[in-house]
């Protein structure tokens with residue numbers, strides 16, 4: 001695939017573009033000074049300092065070098081309606097190809113734009129990048145995939161999940177497959193449980209327009225946490241390429257289902273009430289601007305799944321994410337089974353605590369909890385934690401995702417069927433939320449979530 005020349009961001013005035021997409025691009029351009037990418041921002045709002053938005057996002061990550069300078073200088077904003085064929089055609093006609101159209105838009109708007117594009121003459125080398133969520137349930141995800149499939153082939157479609165670009169997630173994969181010590185232990189014989197947790201101190205932060213109709217399960221579990229789970233639990237790949245990895249992650253998702261097939265018992269949902277997080281006072285979620293309390297939107301979701309394969313059957317996999325959580329955990333944690341017998345000579349051995357391997361998702365801290373002899377008596381038991389920080393790469397998660405798109409590499413992009421599988425798993429839980437089988441529990445902002 002010829003490298004992308006112009007990146008057109010649809011929905012350019014949204015928070016995602018300025019907070020994540022443009023800074024990610026800045027890190028990528030700094031690391032690849034030979035790139036020449038023109039960035040065109042578009043949305044319905046009139047132009048209001050797009051050059052400044054690009055410059056501030058680049059400055060925030062210290063973007064420098066000739067590639068970043070080129071993008072800053074050529075940054076262009078075109079106001080338009082993505083559901084208007086004339087506006088879309090104008091954007092495409094004026095851009096130097098190959099073009100990537102990046103849909104930083106809600107799924108229903110993306111679907112409408114794709115319907116319109118079906119009636120247009122599109123460039124042969126057009127690439128489409130779609131932000132999560134892909135649809136809002138299995139049916140709409142399938143429909144969006146079908147619409148997109150009529151426009152461009154799968155090899156020119158990228159479904160973005162920036163958690164797949166997180167250094168910690170990629171490090172976990174390296175850790176597992178590059179160490180003889182670990183991979184043989186990654187199965188039901190040795191693993192007691194898997195947890196993938198991404199709690200945040202952030203509350204709604206003015207995002208009611210998106211979040212209040214989405215909630216924690218759709219926002220975080222359906223996409224990010226399921227995708228991370230699939231990468232953490234996939235079979236060993238024979239090569240790290242764009243055929244093998246999406247195939248193996250899809251295999252894990254196909255095998256996943258709520259624990260014991262009972263979504264109501266496998267899930268917990270909660271909503272924050274007023275409280276203090278990190279010294280900031282947060283109001284009750286229902287008092288946040290733009291929230292419709294009658295929707296019963298959850299700001300915390302936890303689901304226990306089972307990946308029903310020969311390797312993982314019977315191992316509970318907990319996925320959890322909450323907003324306004326105090327001392328948040330953000331990690332992949334693998335808890336191993338206890339030794340098969342007690343360390344015999346020990347009169348006071350008690351329980352030998354399980355070994356736990358942790359990879360921090362934002363902090364990028366790796367740790368392994370072990371048991372060793374006691375300080376005064378070698379037959380005693382002491383817990384030690386081996387830990388190491390991880391080198392921070394120059395690319396942010398979005399920088400890494402954008403590199404894949406611009407280079408035409410799907411290794412860490414979400415394949416259409418994987419997006420649909422994510423919804424299949426979550427739809428069952430959503431149904432249990434909606435018919436009240438899973439109660440909506442309160443938790444004060446700043447606490448660790450519902451009890």
Ligand SMILES: O=C1O[C@H](COP(=O)(O)O)[C@@H](O)[C@H](O)[C@H]1O
Pocket residue numbers: 200202219220397
């Ligand atoms: O996609 C999303 O992710 C963020 C968390 O990821 P981060 O890289 O920004 O820390 C989450 O806050 C947001 O609700 C969700 O839409």
